[in-house]
Amino acid sequence: MSNPQLFPLKADPQTGEPxxxxxxxxxxxxxxxxxxxxxxxxxxxxDPRVCLWLKSPPFPYLLGNKFLPFIFKEDFLTEKPAxxxxxxxxxxxxxxxxxxxxxxxxxxxxxxxxxxxxPVSIIREVMNDGTQKLIGNVGMFRxxxxxxxxxxxxxTVDWAGKVRREEENERRKxxxxxxxxxxxxxxxxxxxxxxxxxxxxxxxxWLAPSHHNQGIMTDAVETLLHDWxxxxxxxxxxxxxxxxxxxxxxxxxxxxxxxxxxxSKNHFEVKGKMQGLHVLEWKEISPLYFG
Numbered sequence: 001m002s003n004p005q006l007f008p009l010k011a012d013p014q015t016g017e018p019x020x021x022x023x024x025x026x027x028x029x030x031x032x033x034x035x036x037x038x039x040x041x042x043x044x045x046x047d048p049r050v051c052l053w054l055k056s057p058p059f060p061y062l063l064g065n066k067f068l069p070f071i072f073k074e075d076f077l078t079e080k081p082a083x084x085x086x087x088x089x090x091x092x093x094x095x096x097x098x099x100x101x102x103x104x105x106x107x108x109x110x111x112x113x114x115x116x117x118x119p120v121s122i123i124r125e126v127m128n129d130g131t132q133k134l135i136g137n138v139g140m141f142r143x144x145x146x147x148x149x150x151x152x153x154x155x156t157v158d159w160a161g162k163v164r165r166e167e168e169n170e171r172r173k174x175x176x177x178x179x180x181x182x183x184x185x186x187x188x189x190x191x192x193x194x195x196x197x198x199x200x201x202x203x204x205x206w207l208a209p210s211h212h213n214q215g216i217m218t219d220a221v222e223t224l225l226h227d228w229x230x231x232x233x234x235x236x237x238x239x240x241x242x243x244x245x246x247x248x249x250x251x252x253x254x255x256x257x258x259x260x261x262x263x264s265k266n267h268f269e270v271k272g273k274m275q276g277l278h279v280l281e282w283k284e285i286s287p288l289y290f291g
Contacts, residue, residue: 244276
């Protein structure tokens, strides 16, 4: 029996794995992470067309490092080496698993449950023979750039107030429309033990170079935002960012109603080089979900 709490997710008829189909690219779906994903992303994370636009992943990117998928066990973060990973069919891992478990426990509740994140973030292409190819990632997390602030009508950088603002945002309860969200994340839910003054190593969106310039990431952001974030998370305010000069990412967000509000020059050091940061903002004004 299907779980109505998964709406609008569908379930793979063979594995039971939940997925969200993109609005316009019908052969592209979002799914949870799988244990065999690390070996598939090695090529992408070592490709300059991808890794040079990402802050967190190390270079070179190797199997067995801390960026492999995590599992939660007895409230501790542990690593499961890819060579020991079994084929994952319908299993729940990490934060996405926690969300799916919450939805399973609420399956008899008539009203759709508001959740902290989205359990699907891995972008896969469904091939003609039914196999699936991992081609990217898109996800959401609570805002982690608290140093960027709107003050007296102008955006500025305030490192001194970063931790305080992020902690205030973190303390807001699930479903609070005042939460500021952002796009990114290998996982779509930030682990609760990641403090606001810590960097989250999985906060990244990326797409395989073979699938660039096809509107796939724009579609993924649109689908995730309007089919899940707004109705299932009560998201109404997002601040996204992209490295200065990454106009492809900027266009992905502006096509989805984000406004580029600020560019912070030489914002931080990434892989030995100072990088600027484009800041983009989106606000939901429809009364449909927030009254």
